[in-house]
C-alpha cells in the first residue's frame with residue numbers, strides 16, 4: 353500500500369507526487385510533479401510563477417527545503433495555438449535553434465511573445481499534460497511524440513527562486529484552493545489538542561468545506577494502515593478514522609478527489625449529508641465509536657440533537673467521554689450553542705477565542721556603514737559617526753563655496769580663493785562621493801558576518817488578523833447504566849459512586 357505523503361513524506365520530491373512551492377510568506381503553491389508533459393515546453397512539465405518558470409525536472413529528486421532557481425524555458429509552440437504558423441513566424445520566434453542536452457541552448461523571444469508570457473506568468477499556473485499542437489519545423493521535432501521525458505538541461509534565468517516543501521496539513525492550509533472559509537493552523541492545532549485527538553481515535557467533522565481541518569485531523573488520528581503488515585507489528589492497532597460530513601455536493605466531489613490524490617481516503621470517510629437534518633448515524637457495525645466532534649457549521653445547535661447517547665445507531669463511543677468543539681464567528685451563535693449543550697447534558701462548557709499574532713524576530717543593524725545595503729537602518733549609529741559625517745559634509749560645502757565665483761569678484765580675488773581652497777583640500781580629510789561610499793560599504797559587507805551583527809529585535813505584525821471564530825468546548829460524560837452503577841458499588845462500595853457520594857453529603 354502506498355502511504356500518504358502527508359503521513360510519510362519521501363526524503364526528496366518525487367515524480368507524480370504532491371509538493372508545495374513556497375513562493376513567499378503567505379504565498380504557497382501546491383503542485384503534482386510530472387516527469388513528462390507535452391505543453392509545448394521543450395523542458396517537459398513547467399510551472400510558471402511570478403518568480404519565474406520552474407521546469408519540474410529541476411524540482412524532482414531535490415531534498416525538501418531546497419532553494420530552486422528559476423530557469424529560462426523554451427516556450428516552444430505555446431501561445432501560438434490556433435494561429436497560422438508560417439515558417440517565417442516560427443523562425444522569428446525560435447530565432448535560435450533549441451536542441452537537446454549538451455547543445456548551446458539560447459533564448460530569443462520576440463517582444464510580442466514576451467509580453468504574452470509576462471501576462472501568463474502573472475497568473476500562476478501549472479502547465480502539465482495538455483496536448484500541444486504539433487510543431488512544424490525541424491527545430492522542434494524533438495517534441496512531436498506527445499508526452500515526453502525532457503532531456504533538456506534547463507538554464508538558470510537569474511530572475512528568482514522558490515523553496516520546495518513537503519506536503520503537510522499546515523502547508524496545504526496555506527496553499528489550498530479556498531472553496532469556503534477555512535480553519536487555519538493556529539485554530540485547528542488548538543482544537544485538536546483540546547479535543548484530545550490521538551492516533552487511533554475516531555472523530556466526527558462537519559462541515560468539511562475546503563478540507564483544511566480534515567487534513568490536520570487525518571494526521572492527528574492516523575495510526576498506520578491495518579492492512580499493511582509492515583505497519584501492524586503483530587498487535588491489533590486501533591485504526592484512526594475521521595467521519596467527515598458536507599452537504600454541498602460540488603464541495604464533496606472536489607474534496608473526495610483531493611483525499612484520493614493525497615492518499616487519505618482510508619483515513620477519512622466523507623459523506624454527503626445535511627447533518628442538521630439527517631444526523632450522524634451510520635449503518636456500520638460495530639458503531640464508529642467516536643470520542644471527538646468538531647462542528648464548523650452555521651447552526652451547530654441544530655446538529656446537537658443527533659449527538660446524544662440515546663440516538664438510535666449513535667456514533668458516540670459509549671465507554672469514553674466525548675469531547676466536542678463548535679466553531680462560530682459570532683457571539684449569538686455561541687449563545688445558542690451553549691444553551692443547546694446545557695439542555696443536552698454536556699458538561700465543562702467553555703468558550704475560547706484564539707488571537708493569533710505573528711512575531712517578527714530579526715537582527716536590526718544601524719549605522720552609516722549600512723548605507724546602500726538592504727533591510728537596514730542607515731542612520732548614524734553613534735555620536736562619533738554623526739560628527740564624522742557632519743565634518744565631511746561641512747568640508748564639502750566649504751570647498752564648494754570657495755570654488756564658486758561670487759558676484760563682484762575680480763579675476764585676482766577668484767584666483768586667490770581657488771588657491772586657498774586647493775590648499776585647504778590638502779589639509780582636510782578626503783571627501784568621498786555618495787557613489788564611492790555605497791560601493792565601499794558593499795565591498796566591506798562581503799567581508800562582514802552580517803548574520804551575527806546588530807541587535808536581535810522582535811515586533812508583532814502591525815496588521816494583525818486576530819478574530820477568526822469563537823470556539824465552544826464541552827464534554828459528554830461516558831454512558832452510565834444501572835449495571836455500571838451496581839458493578840461500581842460492588843467493587844468500591846457505595847461512597848465511590850456519584851449517587852453514593854451525594855447520599856453521604858446529604859447525611860453530613
Ligand SMILES: C[S@@+](CC[C@H](N)C(=O)[O-])C[C@H]1O[C@@H](n2cnc3c(N)ncnc32)[C@H](O)[C@@H]1O
Nearest residue numbers: 535559561562563564565598599600626627648
Ligand atoms: C466554513 S465551511 C467549513 C470549512 C472547513 N472546516 C475547512 O477547514 O475547510 C462550513 C461548511 O459547512 C457546510 N455545511 C453547512 N451546513 C451544513 C449541514 N447542515 N450539514 C453538512 N454541512 C453543512 C457548508 O457547505 C460549508 O462547506
